[in-house]
Amino acid sequence: MKRVHRVLVTAATALAVVAVPSAALASPEKADRSGLRKGLDDITANGAVGALMEVAGDGGVWRGTSGVAALGTTREMPARGRFRVGSITKTFVATVVLQLVDEGWLRLDDTVEKWLPGVVPGGDRITARQLLNHTSGVPDYRRTLPMPPTPEFEADRFRTWSAIELIRRAVAQAPTSEPGLEYAYSNTGYLLLGEIIRKVTGRSYAEEIERRIIEPLQLSGTFLPGTSSRIPGPHPHGYIPVQRGDETQLVDFTKMNPSLMGAGGEMISTTKDLNRFMAELVGGRLVPSHLLDEMKTAGVEGRKYGLGLQWQDTSCGVRMYGNDGDALAYQAWSFTTQDRRRQVTIALTPDFRGDPDDAVEALLDEAICG
Template identity: 75%
Template sequence: MKRARRALVTATAALAVIAASSAAASATPEEPERTGLQQKLDDVVAVGAVGALMEVRDGQGVWRGTSGVAELGTTRAVPDRGRFRVGSITKTFVATVVLQLVGEGRLRLDDTAEQWLPGAVPDGHRITVRQLLNHTSGLYDFKRTLPMPPEPEFLDNRWRTWIAGEQVERAVANPPTFEPPGSKYEYSNTGYLLLGQIIEKVTGRSYAGEIERRIIRPLRLRDTSLPGTSPFIRGPHSRGYVPIRKDGEPRLVDYTEMNPSVMGAGGEMISTAKDLNRFVAALLGGRLLPGHLLDEMKTPAVEGRRYGLGLAWQDTSCGVRAYGNDGDALAYQAWSFTTEDRRRQVTVALTPDFRGDPDDAVDALLDKAFCG
């Protein structure tokens, strides 16, 4: 994911002037600013964002900060409780439902794709549910079959409704990225499209319906939704942009409204910092999974990787490990991590402007939030 993002940044360096005048910063007035957090959030925007928001929950209470603007060409502040597309953080919700089904004895991690989706993928008898969850299936990533920014053709699919079976067919028309399954790690959205279909096969209900029933409603995540084919972000939110080449130069195009079925079970969700912090804390606190399945989630896909079964982790400079995930929905990017003891929860979301890659600045911000 980050490799693709950096390539996009390189291709759109000419956008620097467009967003340079957008910098504005604010911390929530009624809450005391944490030392250094606001500056680190401002640094993220300075590197490559139109606007950003952050929520930190810890023993001192709740701190919310914003930086930049909610819409290019305006001074409108980023809503500190605003909604955003969470991208691949959706995968953590999907993985949680899959593991709940495992805990109920309705599914096994060693079940194969062929058992549940006969004929859906070549050699599906060799690919397990575990490998779909931890990106070791070797399946070609559906996302790589599509035109991407800054190519103008990217916009041709903006309103298109995608069906998971069609997406999988496009992916498996390409050879596996490695053999045999389970031998390597390579990120693939295709695996999560298949997991969404497997959830439907097991339960008789859509993966979105199961996430709603099993996670969103019990945790009262009131601002979290799976929009399906609806292009809108309901409630307060920042505008999101993608770079598109026009007359030889990339220009930012408002991409706030789009048909999210292209992301499906791999990334369609909309949420808020508050809801994501609540979800990750509940997950790590054992409210959604028994301990042995949470341990499975925390087991790395391959040695040296910081990704398990739909769950990622970061090791900070102070030796604290934080679990969660990050997501890239092109016009929106998000990070949500919580310490294992749940004493500190941090979510960051931004709308990139593609002047530069904000990853390092976000890592520094997260480190500051977790280590002080």
Template identity: 75%
Template structure:
């Protein structure tokens, strides 16, 4: 799920006080590189319980953390901690999809209705490409579900959602783009459909294909496709969501939850190191052939910044970086690399919803890529 925090802001002053960070921790052996540590500290001072970051470049690796791992404690955020990556999962899923395209197992212009007959009302008009670049018009299922700060959201914390159930909820609504390919409308449902298509094409669940084709070959030991497993394995910061009570809005620990809520579009967990390694391998052409990597970098709409499961942005110094960002409600993450792979940056945080961290994160990315 992406950018959900825009509608989850403005928690109470009491929560803001609770979430105030402890002293930051720089975990590299060198001094604060180009103000990166102070940038992390600004984020936790304004909008997060905790944050962690890794930068890889020709000078080596810099890691930093800020804030606390869990409210009510002084425990530092683990520098190698695991977190829910949200929509960065889409880049993994898109990579597997394009690997299958490279092998001729499916095609970008295949119709959804051919692979999944009757699942989407206008599936005969929607292509695999349009699912990947969010021009399909398939409605987003998350708009049909209770979301924070409504208390009902917590009732589904451990519920298992099937992809079929979430897709059905979504397609009961009218298309968001009509006809397909005439505009951009972000859709988590589109990636649930891609997960089902991968299963049809390979005979195996999409999670197994991600493990077999990406996680194991790249030795991403801190990365997993959890399915319905509700806990984060290994060291990790706690994540929170705001919930409205009679006494006001309060942060509720949402670390333990059933990730089937996010499914093929957002369920994965990882570390900053693993995501940097993945993005570098992808941009290096080690995961998909060059012509398909070019397709990933091609926007679905004119002047867009989203291609086939890959996003990009231009930094303040004019350097274009590729990757993705993700919002898993209680966790947010950004992972980008330069096209020449000379620098990778991944940032993850546990928001406290006092404010929107996007501008501060963009400023920190500028520091990391430009200074």
């Protein structure tokens, strides 16, 4: 799922987080990266229980952590740990779709109605391209669900949702715009793409991601959990705010049924794997150049979001490509430069004392330009 800005004031949590020191691992040949260490500490000082990152490229690999892996402990964040990546899942789904386009199984201008007849009202005017770049007008199903800090959301943490169930909830709402006219972020669009992948290939989007991306790139820390609530192996705990009486408290939400996010955000991965994936994607290994150009083309003027891929311009004039994601109790960012000389992935477990976006943007810039 996409990142959203959420703020929670909890003084006890603040004290638990800020006092914890940071740690870092660096390759011997790498220059001192004190700016990266400070950037991680700024994140945990202002809005996270813990944070971890990896910067990779032609100068070696730098990994760093800050904060704690779980509230109420002094356990360090696992530098190589797994986390929920949220909407970075969409970049994997988009890659599979474009591979199918390259192979001639579908076209970017195929309509939803062609592959999923009767599922979306007006689906004969909505294309796969518009689902990919969030200009379809299909509403986001999250608007129909209770979300944090409502207690109802916590009560559904282990519920299994089907993609069709969530799609039906979404399309019962009015469209956000006519297809192709406006950008409106929609997780529903990627649920529809997941169903289209199934129709085209006879296999789930998760199976296609596994055999087309995860296995060829040997992304050993990456998988799509389906309905499994666990994060296996070393990982930080994630939390959500929940209203209880007159107070809002942080509740451990590490275990949850990720079918709520599905093709829009269910994936679990590591900083190392995401850096590898983004480098290979932007480097042209996963899709041919003409389709990679499509991924880098904004759906509407003024947006920096193409077909499952977004971009940012840094202070040193270098453009980086990738995506970010919000998996409720986890947030992640993964970007690479066009020339593949540097990749950076940051993951954090927010504590909702403040918005970490500015600190993260500064850290991304430092990682690319510093």
